[in-house]
Amino acid sequence: MSNKGKACESVRVVVRCRPPSNKEATADKGSSILEVDAELGRICVRNPSALPGEPAKEFTFHSVFGWGSTQCEVYDDAVRPLVDSVLLGFNGTVFAYGQTGTGKTWTMRGVPADTEKRGVIPNAFHHIFAHISRSRGQKYLVRSSYLEIYQEEIRDLGRKLELKESPEEGVYVKDLSWVVTKDPAEMHHLLTLGDRCRSVGSTDANRRSSELNVLCFNVKIKILGPGGKQHFFKCAFN
Numbered sequence: 545m546s547n548k549g550k551a552c553e554s555v556r557v558v559v560r561c562r563p564p565s566n567k568e569a570t571a572d573k574g575s576s577i578l579e580v581d582a583e584l585g586r587i588c589v590r591n592p593s594a595l596p597g598e599p600a601k602e603f604t605f606h607s608v609f610g611w612g613s614t615q616c617e618v619y620d621d622a623v624r625p626l627v628d629s630v631l632l633g634f635n636g637t638v639f640a641y642g643q644t645g646t647g648k649t650w651t652m653r654g655v656p657a658d659t660e661k662r663g664v665i666p667n668a669f670h671h672i673f674a675h676i677s678r679s680r681g682q683k684y685l686v687r688s689s690y691l692e693i694y695q696e697e698i699r700d701l702g703r704k705l706e707l708k709e710s711p712e713e714g715v716y717v718k719d720l721s722w723v724v725t726k727d728p729a730e731m732h733h734l735l736t737l738g739d740r741c742r743s744v745g746s747t748d749a750n751r752r753s754s755e756l757n758v759l760c761f762n763v764k765i766k767i768l769g770p771g772g773k774q775h776f777f778k779c780a781f782n
């Protein structure tokens with residue numbers, strides 16, 4: 545797949561289909577209602593009770609990833625250009641959205657200690673610090689925070705916080721803790737600490753769809769020195 549031109553898009557929509565679970569594979573008797581065409585960025589959904597001749601519904605996105613896709617492929621296509629642009633001085637956000645059990649935690653977090661299985665957030669930690677360690681004559685300050693939005697309340701490590709607005713900062717979370725992070729391990733430590741304070745565990749079968757729960761890991765990257773600006777990178781998933 546080519547990345548040509550993708551860096552200039554301001555919003556990109558990428559779909560990843562996870563492999564069917566054993567239960568789903570048994571129920572579908574091996575025939576999937578989904579077809580993924582990664583080359584064309586297209587997904588076809590077949591109605592299992594379709595009348596003869598009824599065509600499948602087709603949906604096209606900036607990129608699509610089938611069940612054979614790796615964490616690295618998803619990061620390189622969907623996130624790497626965005627983090628590169630944050631390191632060049634733009635703000636960027638990745639938001640993973642989907643029904644419970646569709647693979648958001650796998651895609652965003654994965655297995656952080658495993659290079660092949662780590663997801664978007666740990667891959668971004670490594671990407672950011674690899675860039676910083678390579679840059680000559682430029683110093684950076686990296687600060688991170690982790691918040692949860694649960695039933696319209698904003699929480700930071702369990703503390704309830706308020707959303708405010710000011711002419712200087714725009715919309716911001718008052719008293720949100722920002723921790724100076726010097727390497728991927730420190731960022732990962734913060735992620736683990738925040739996870740312990742989540743109101744809702746992942747793939748919580750008792751969760752009602754009306755209970756909005758969003759986790760957001762924020763990074764502020766500041767180039768130190770005269771005129772050094774600060775840029776935000778946000779990784780969120782529901």
Ligand SMILES: Nc1ncnc2c1ncn2[C@@H]1O[C@H](COP(=O)(O)OP(=O)(O)OP(=O)(O)O)[C@@H](O)[C@H]1O
Nearest residue numbers: 562563643644645646647648649650746747748782
């Ligand atoms: N691309 C993938 N490859 C292999 N396994 C996957 C993939 N995506 C998801 N899974 C597996 O599917 C299951 C559900 O995924 P996951 O927990 O990431 O869903 P979720 O969308 O985060 O759910 P929830 O909203 O309830 O937290 C997990 O067992 C996960 O390991």
